[in-house]
Amino acid sequence: MSEPLLEIENLHLDIRTADGLAEILQGIDLSVESGETVALVGETGCGKSITAKSIMGLLPETATVPTGSLQFRGEDLLALPEKERNAYRGKQMGMIMQDPMTALNPVFTVGDYMTDVMKWQGTHKLGLSDWLSSKFTSNDSLRERAIEMLEEVQIAAPERVFESYPVELSGGMRQRVLIATALLSEPELLIADEPGTALDLTTEAKILELLQDLIDEKDMSVIYITHDLSIAKYISDTIYVMYAGEIVERAPAEELFDNPQHPYTIGLLDSIPSLSKPIGEGIAGELPDTLDRPQNCQFADRCPYSEPECREIYPARRETAPDHEVGCHLYTPEDAAAFDGELVDIGTPPAREQLENET
Known part of the structure; x- marks a missing residue:
């Protein structure tokens, strides 16, 4: 099997807050093959968006990664200096932000925004003299490329939109602008962070169809973040x-x-x-407090099938069928053995006291 385009192994992420150390990610393992679409699903607050920001290197200054690796084409991005990591962000990895209403700067036109992105993508590795000369790069060529991408995301009047301010555009049009901007450099990996969240259902369906067409056409690898499993089924492998x-x-x-x-x-x-079927009641209870994570099964207090061991022993993930892993005590080692499955060790984060002493 070929090497994955992106491979995350045992990624732990903490964020220091005024109330203490919040344990946000706990042993994330995720792999994306070339040309594969992966969906990351879960309820609000489960860590989907912060996982995407970890990949892109857009974490807050208060965030720390105590353990784990994040490899893009075999290169561990977490081990790279910021300048070298910038070479991947935007150029080889693009991201569509969640809310088109706030992602675009209201004081810049769409054209200003897109051309600035292209200039940054082309100059982040240049020396000072090269950077100064790049300031005089033909604006006509940048404008042409931006309008080309606006056309590609099916904007009917790309020249007009290029000259428009975000406030002059509808939510669906702004989302198309964000998609066009993310694809300017033809990245190998595209991260779409709930691109339909702030849109009405009809517009969301059109954006989803557009994205699927672009994914098929460009044969990109995609991480699609959503809380909607039906969307995940439609768009992902x-x-x-x-x-x-x-x-x-x-x-x-x-x-x-x-x-x-x-x-x-x-x-x-x-x-x-x-x-x-009748409308379900949903899942009772709330997500555990990130400031006081239980060391057992995180879902035990909300689970209708929980047993005493669920509150005593952490459930390692097991392969229960080919390419199917689950972290739950309902599936015993004997169950996994019946499928020739293997236990997947996600690692143990350093103790809170150790992290606090190190900082």
């Missing part, structure tokens, strides 16, 4: 289910819907509205 900063289940999209195994995944699927 593989689905990672995330809960409280952990991956609790991973499977091919069709397999996950046909054979969900983690109680959290089952609860998410039962929450999807359907004409053939």
Whole structure:
């Protein structure tokens, strides 16, 4: 098998707050092959967006990564100096931000925004003299490239939109601008962070269809972040289910819907509205406090199937079927052995006291 385009192993992430150390990500393992679309799903607050920002190197200054690796084409991005990491951000990895209403700067036109992005992508590795000469790069060529991309995302009047301010555009049009900007450098990996969240259902469906067409046309690798499993099934090859900063289940999209195994995944699927069944009550309870993470199963207090061992022993992920992993005590080592499965050790984060002493 060829080397994955992106491979995250045992990624732990903490953020220091006024109240203490918040444990945000706990042992994330995620892999994206060339040309593959991966969906990262889970409820609000589970850590999806911060995982995307970790990949892009857009973390707040108060964030620390005590352990883990994040490899892009075999290069560990976490070990690179900021200047070298910038060579990947925007150039080889693009990101569509969640809210088109706030992602665009209201004081710049779309044209200003897109051409500035192109200038940055072309100059971040240049020396001072080269950078100064690049300031005189033909604005006509940059304008031509921007308008070309606006046309590619099916904007009917790209020249007019190029000269427009964000406030003059609808939400759907702004989202198309963000998609066009993310694709300016033709990145190998595109991260789409819930691009339809702030849009009405009709506009969201059009944006989703546009994205799918672009993914197919350009054969990109994609991480699509969403809380909607039905969207994940439509757009992805593989689905990672995330809960409280952990991956609790991973499977091919069709397999996950046909054979969900983690109680959290089952609860998410039962929450999807359907004409053939009554509206579900959803999953009772709340996400655990990031300032006081339990050392056992994170879902135990909300799980309808929890047993005493769920509150005593951390559930290692197991492969219960080909390409299907689940972190749950309902699936014993004997169950995994029946499928020739293997335990997946996600590692243990350093003790809170150790981290506090180091800082």
